Amino acid sequence: MTSGSTTATSPWFVRPPSTGHPARLFCFPFSGSGASAFSAWPAAIDGVEVCPVQFPGRENRMAEPHYGTYEDLAAGLVPPLMPLLDRPFAFFGHCAGALPAFETVVLLAERGLPQPDCLLVSGQPAPHHASGDPMLTMGESELRVELESFLRGRGIEPRSDMIDMGMALLLRDHAAAGRYRRAEPVVVSCPIVVLHWRDDPDVSLDQLEGWRQYSDAVDIRVVDGGRYDFMHAPDGLRKSLTSWR
Template sequence: MTSGSTTATSPWFVRPPSTDHPARLFCFPFSGGGASAFSAWPAVIGDAEVCPVQFPGRENRLADPHYGTYENLAADLVAPLAPLLDRPFAFFGHCAGVLPAFETAVRLAELGLPGPQCLFVSGQPAPHDAARDRMLGMTEPELRAELQTFLRGRGIEPRPDMIDLGMTVLLRDHSAARAYRRTEPVALRCPVVVLHWKDDPDVSLDGLAGWRRYADAVDIQVIDGGHYDFMNAPDELLKRLARWR
C-alpha cells in the first residue's frame, strides 16, 4: 500500500489521516478540551489509525466560530468525514465528547453513509441522561477551580491567562451541553461498548445503564482508573479498543 494522506489537510483533524492502515478510530474530546487530549495515545491501536477530531473554537482552531450545538457539530463534521469512510471505522468519545460522536453516527445513518462499526463510550451517561452532569450546575468560580485542579492533575501549573482561555472554551461547550435534548433513544446499527472508570467519582456504573436502550448489543465494562486517565492511554484501555476489529 502506498503511503500518503487521503485528502488535503482538514482543520477537523490534527494530522491528515493516512492510507496506510485498514481501519480508523475517530476520537472525540471532552467539553473544554481538544484533540490534544489524545496526544499521548499511539498513532495506531491494533490495525486502526487513531484520528483525533478537532472541534472548532479551541487549540489550533481557536479563531473558528464555536459549533453552537452538538447537532450542528455533527452536521458540520459529515463533509470532512465522508472521504475517510472508505474503510471500517469506530468512534471513541470521552465524557461529553460521546454526545457529538453519537449524533454524528445518527447523522451518517440518516444520510445513508457508512456508519461506525463500534461506538466506544467512556465515562458518559446515555444521551437522555446527559443533563445530570454535575459540572453543568457549577458557577463560574466553581468551574474555574475545577479547571485549575484538572491542570494541576496533569502536572501543569495554571497561569491566569491559561485559565481565562480555558474558561472561554469551557463555557461555550457547556452552553452546547445545556442545550442538548435527546429525550428518546435512537437505536444505532453498531454495537456500543461502554467503559466505566472504576475510580470516577462523578459517573456511577448504574448511571451508564441507559445506554442499553441505544443498540441491540451494549457491553458495559469496568476499567481501572479515574475520569481523565484515558488521556494516559493505559494498556487496559488500548487492549479493549483493539477488540472491535
C-alpha cells in the same frame, strides 16, 4: 492500497489521515478540550489509526466560531468525514465528547452513509440522561476550580492567563452541553462499548446502564483508573479500543 498519507488535511483533523492502516478510530474530546487530549496516544494502536477530531473554536481552530450545538457539530463534521469512511472505522468519545460522537452516528444513518463498526463511549451517561450531568449545575467559579484541578492533575501549574483562556472555551462548551436534549433513546445499528472508569467519583456504573437502550449490542466494561486517565491510553483502554476489529 499504497501506504502513506492523504494529501489534503481538513481543519477537523490534526494530521492527514494515513492510507496505510486497515481501520480508523475517530476520537472526540471532552468539554473544554481539543484534539490535544489525545496527543499522548500513539498514531496507531494494533493497526488501527488514531484520528483525533478537532472541534472548531479551540487550539488551532481558535479563530473559528464555536459549534453551538452537538447537532450542528455533527453536521459540520460529516462532510469532511465522508472521504475517510472507506474502511472499517469506530468512534470514541470521552465524557461529553461521547454525545457529539453519538449524534454523528445518528446523522450518518439519516443520510444513508456508512456506519461505524463500533461506538465507544467513556464515562458518559446515555443521551437521554445527559441533562442530569452534575457538571451542568456548576457555576463559573466552580468550573474554574474544576479546570485548575484538572491542570494540576496533569502536572501543569495554571497561570491566570491560561485559566482565563481555558474558561472562555469551557463556558462555551458548557453552554452547548446544557442545550443538548434527547428525550428518548434512538437505536443505532452499530454495537456500543461503554467504559466505566473504576475511580471516577462522578459517574457510577449504574448511571451508564441507560446506554443499553441505544443498541441491540451494548457491552459495559470497567477500566482501571480515574476519569482523565484515558489521556494516556492505558493498556486496559487499548484492549477495548481495538476489540471491535
